[in-house]
Amino acid sequence: MKALSGIACVLIQQALTSTDVQTWIEQQKKEELSDEKWLIKEDGAKLLKNLFRQFSEARVEFSKTNHSYQLTEWLVNNQPEYLRELANFLHQDVLERGQKSAII
Known part of the structure; x- marks a missing residue:
């Protein structure tokens, strides 16, 4: 969650702590899921849109x-x-595509 607070600080141009962001995110969770499962299920763009609205007092609108x-x-x-x-996934995908192209 440190990453989210850092990103929000840059884009909202307001000092936030990771605790501020973590507390807010915990309040948004509607189900008891592990962080890993929740991150997979959660709509990231919607979460960021709401986070920006909350912490910027609606001055900054998140644009994906x-x-x-x-x-x-x-x-x-x-x-x-x-x-x-993500980098590992993309690297593997590029390698696989390259191998398939070489076969064709």
């Missing part, structure tokens, strides 16, 4: 298409391990 680059850039610079699973 406009903020995606900034989100990724912040993660690369501050929490690259959050992107490891």
